[in-house]
Amino acid sequence: MDKGGVTEEVGKGKPIPDKLYYRIGEVSRIVGVEPHVLRYWESEFPVLKPSRVVSKQRLYKRKDVEMLLRIKQLLHEEKYTIAGAKKHLRQDRTALSMSARRSVIEDAFLAELHHELCEILKELQRDPG
Numbered sequence: 001m002d003k004g005g006v007t008e009e010v011g012k013g014k015p016i017p018d019k020l021y022y023r024i025g026e027v028s029r030i031v032g033v034e035p036h037v038l039r040y041w042e043s044e045f046p047v048l049k050p051s052r053v054v055s056k057q058r059l060y061k062r063k064d065v066e067m068l069l070r071i072k073q074l075l076h077e078e079k080y081t082i083a084g085a086k087k088h089l090r091q092d093r094t095a096l097s098m099s100a101r102r103s104v105i106e107d108a109f110l111a112e113l114h115h116e117l118c119e120i121l122k123e124l125q126r127d128p129g
Contacts, residue, residue, distance in 0.1 A: 016066075021051070021059040031068045041071055044082050047089065 016030055028035045042048045047067060050058040060068075074085040 021061065022065055024058045027060050027065055027068065030065055031072055033072060038068065045071060045086065
């Protein structure tokens, strides 16, 4: 939800300012960990790839901030190890990928079914008896 330039992280209630990019200090405050922890997590979780400006400063996108919040949840609240959190995130991505593929297959099936029903309807309208 947008509340004056601040959106709520789904299911977390943590405010994330509505911006294109976030600097490391701002991300540190949002996530609630020190910048060195963010840098360490970048080295451990390849999915985290903040952009760099000419001055080498990290610029995080919203999806990076959301991923960092998820990593923090796994490590600090659910007490996963780094290895366990990596495995869990891989499983999440696999499940999302499978769900997306299933959705495409279902859409194709429904489109084909719709086409066949339209053809049957045309036939019924042509030959009433």
